[in-house]
Amino acid sequence: MIHPLHTLFHPKSIAVIGASEVPGKAAERRTRSLIQGGYEGQIYLINPKRDRLFDRKAYPSVLDIGNAIDLAMIVIAPKFIPQAVADSVKMGAKGIVIITAGLGETGEDGKKIEAEVLKIADEGGAKIIGPNCSGLFSGSARMNLLGIPPIKKGPLAIIAQSGNIIDSLTHYAEMRGMGLSAIISVGNAIGVKFHEYIEYLSQDDDTKVIMMYMEGINEGSQLVQVARRVSTKKPIIILKVGRSKAGMRAAASHTGSLAADDAIVNAAFKQAGIIRVSNVDEMFDVATCFANLPLPKGKNVAILSEGGGDNSVAADNAEVQGLEVPVLPS
CATH class of the missing domain: 3.40.50.720 (NAD(P)-binding Rossmann-like Domain)
Incomplete structure (x- = not known):
């Protein structure tokens, strides 16, 4: 269908x-x-x-x-x-x-x-x-309504409430040789909602990973419901702003969005299998990893490093993120 x-x-x-x-x-x-x-x-x-x-x-x-x-x-x-x-x-x-x-x-x-x-x-x-958006890009249709230079087709999709975030992500994609399947600048999002875009991209054969920048959530239950189903097949990585009072004010003035309580957002994202990141660099790094590597089957990880200090730092961060570093047999 x-x-x-x-x-x-x-x-x-x-x-x-x-x-x-x-x-x-x-x-x-x-x-x-x-x-x-x-x-x-x-x-x-x-x-x-x-x-x-x-x-x-x-x-x-x-x-x-x-x-x-x-x-x-x-x-x-x-x-x-x-x-x-x-x-x-x-x-x-x-x-x-x-x-x-x-x-x-x-x-x-x-x-x-x-x-x-x-x-x-x-x-x-x-x-x-939209309104108040930057436009739309479809790699398979070769449709660039964003007003930016040609974009290479690839496995990453972007849904964002900010044009400059899109600019940053497309710049990173060009520098690292990664391509994009779709870019959606949602702006004030009065019509099509975030969860509808996720649902569409879940059916898009060209999309392997979904990156999102959000300033406000107006359809929380629908977003969680759709993301829970999609995230088992395609990773969803979200940079959600509004953690601080200053961030909430900025979001409201930019797209008129009302930022939700951050603790509730974290809990909802975890329930839905959404990966939350803190900045654009982290989002692109995580997306690139998922695009180039198979989805892990469990929580166990092995850490390989040339120094003990790096191993210790990686082990701490792994457990903080809910991963397990088992003792390998000698």
Whole structure:
């Protein structure tokens, strides 16, 4: 059975609403990365002020395309977003990626726009990614809506509430020669939720390890339920911020997320088989290990080192993390 999110990662056509050629603009970077990334489907560039963009025909409205679309990416001012979503739904869009920031994370006016957008999308059967997000990447579809240089296809997937965390992880991947199967910038996550992405990636043959950066958890029980099932087959590694008061304030101002009690988060993650890490470096190291090594069958580990001190440090850390270092037979 095809997963409901499949079309978002394998669209046959994409409309870029707010497409631009102005260097450095969010719309220009993402339009360019989509075109240069090798995406083979139909690309429709929408800009009422231009007849052509990137040597391609441009349309004043998505309604003027004349063909149905699978996915729309919206990079326009907040007040115009509801109409753009409504037009995209009319043209058959199953997925809508909203890059624009300045919505729910800024206050009540932005939350009202988000509620209107979500209502329109739900009634039209479309999935919303974002708003306030960096975009989407699918290795198998060669679709790069992130506005960053070409990305090598590989076994690691990223789900993140932060564009700069995605930038860091893609940089590490390039430096270490690792590839990525999917990158999802969830932003304010008013539509598709974390557990839905995990569920989709669990069925994705290209994904071996799932990395996540979270600022808030709004669907705790569903996340735990899905992660418990998926983590036995594919490791889930999460960097969850909001451990401190300062971190909670930062998360709230960034994506409008409310951070949960950290002790509860730890207990829930442990119950679900989720591996929690403290920083981006640790997350990528752990993900790389899981991608290149088979999943262990138990808790027993052997430590090999050239010095006694290193052995002692490793042994302490192993037991702290719940592993066992048995005495080997002589």
